[in-house]
Amino acid sequence: xxxxxxxxxxxxxxxxxxxxxxxxxxxxxxxxxxxxxxxxxxxxxxxxxxxxxxxxxxxxxxxxxxxxxxxxxxxxxxxxxxxxxxxxxxxxxxxxxxxxxxxxxxxxxxxxxxxxxxxxxxxxxxxxxxxxxxxxxxxxxxxxxxxxxxxxxxxxxxxxxxxxxxxxxxxxxxxxxxxxxxxxxxxxxxxxxxxxxxxxxxxxxxxxxxxxxxxxxxxxxxxxxxxxxxxxxxxxxxxxxxxxxxxxxxxxxxxxxxxxxxxxxxxxxxxxxxxxxxxxx
Amino acid sequence: xxxxxxxxxxxxxxxxxxxxxxxxxxxxxxxxxxxxxxxxxxxxxxxxxxxxxxxxxxxxxxxxxxxxxxxxxxxxxxxxxxxxxxxxxxxxxxxxxxxxxxxxxxxxxxxxxxxxxxxxxxxxxxxxxxxxxxxxxxxxxxxxxxxxxxxxxxxxxxxxxxxxxxxxxxxxxxxxxxxxxxxxxxxx
Numbered sequence: 001x002x003x004x005x006x007x008x009x010x011x012x013x014x015x016x017x018x019x020x021x022x023x024x025x026x027x028x029x030x031x032x033x034x035x036x037x038x039x040x041x042x043x044x045x046x047x048x049x050x051x052x053x054x055x056x057x058x059x060x061x062x063x064x065x066x067x068x069x070x071x072x073x074x075x076x077x078x079x080x081x082x083x084x085x086x087x088x089x090x091x092x093x094x095x096x097x098x099x100x101x102x103x104x105x106x107x108x109x110x111x112x113x114x115x116x117x118x119x120x121x122x123x124x125x126x127x128x129x130x131x132x133x134x135x136x137x138x139x140x141x142x143x144x145x146x147x148x149x150x151x152x153x154x155x156x157x158x159x160x161x162x163x164x165x166x167x168x169x170x171x172x173x174x175x176x177x178x179x180x181x182x183x184x185x186x187x188x189x190x191x192x193x194x195x196x197x198x199x200x201x202x203x204x205x206x207x208x209x210x211x212x213x214x215x216x217x218x219x220x221x222x223x224x225x226x227x228x229x230x231x232x233x234x235x236x237x238x239x240x241x242x243x244x245x246x247x248x249x250x251x252x253x254x255x256x257x258x259x260x261x262x263x264x265x266x267x268x269x270x271x272x273x274x275x276x277x278x279x280x281x
Numbered sequence: 282x283x284x285x286x287x288x289x290x291x292x293x294x295x296x297x298x299x300x301x302x303x304x305x306x307x308x309x310x311x312x313x314x315x316x317x318x319x320x321x322x323x324x325x326x327x328x329x330x331x332x333x334x335x336x337x338x339x340x341x342x343x344x345x346x347x348x349x350x351x352x353x354x355x356x357x358x359x360x361x362x363x364x365x366x367x368x369x370x371x372x373x374x375x376x377x378x379x380x381x382x383x384x385x386x387x388x389x390x391x392x393x394x395x396x397x398x399x400x401x402x403x404x405x406x407x408x409x410x411x412x413x414x415x416x417x418x419x420x421x422x423x424x425x426x427x428x429x430x431x432x433x434x435x436x437x438x439x440x441x442x443x444x445x446x447x448x449x450x451x452x453x454x455x456x457x458x459x460x461x462x463x464x465x466x467x468x469x
Contacts, residue, residue, distance in 0.1 A: 111325030113401045170401035176337035177322055177435040179401055 029267040030074040084138040091131035110171040134160025148203040162189035162228035189230035197222030228252040305361040306354030314346040315459035336468035340435035347428035372452035393438040
């Protein structure tokens, strides 16, 4: 829904910017197409406020090479300031450790049964892992321009949601038949944070004067810090005794660095391309 | 309007007939007998044991001798096919012929056991006057063996060390009753 809204918002603005007066043409509009292959390195740490069990479920490997795809729109003001809105096109999946084996290592006094393959979906064996999806609002400055090359540092406010699949694990005591069944209900967790980075853009030559757009490509170096928080519950059911439900606050920090390349389209009726207009009209 | 309803009904019936052509099997079976054996859960999953078992790790395996009654459909889909016990267990009883945790011989001990249908996630306590529902669904070989050849009940109490003999009685829906006893087991 968010994506559809975004498209509806973007395209009328684009058409508007083409037909507006020269004064308005000082405002440029760019869309980065959802193509940002690159290299991302995630490093994460969890706070100690998490119960041990939840800590295992939310703990993750350090990842290299995870793909992050954004769709973003930038407005430029007088070739100096830019504001940008971007959002992830899909969940950024963090390769989770195998929680099953992590539990086994953490609780040597218990036996965890490896579930039958047909029990998938009901046993929730931590599949899917922890993931993030978020939007970011950025403010950038064009600090350097040489011809059609731009260097644009930016700072972003990020907000979105974290997701961890609900799951269920059974723990049988090695020394007895006592059985604990823990049901983890994480619901939707919020995420908030910031990102800083720098874009290097190269605008293409625009030979066709009738074309309202000019393409560009670039490389982006970005560091993001996200806090994930919310409420979750663990229902600890002891088969021999009664069950109890523990509510706890989830706090998690995710940090990642990404180097990516991107492709985009810029409205040509921008101050940056006025020279093109003058020569052709 | 009536005509539209009629057409809708015909279309629905046609779609239903298409869905039933999918080929998922429906399998009917029934238990034919009962044999009991000792279990030990020290390895996590229960395994057959001799006549001496740690008391907190004891269990009983109920071999149920299922027999296939009918099978319709082209293939068995573990997620879609239905496996129906035509004569389900309606009453489960377990007791001992000696004093067990202060209870006189012959007292029903259902609440000292839990039913383990092959998955600890789906294990359940057994109530007095209650029943159990064996299933093969949690077996890794469910696709090939659709019926539960056996099911397990595990002791969840901590009785005094000693020699015990347990009896289990299953009452089925059609009124037939299967009874068997374990050999004497030394719980230590």
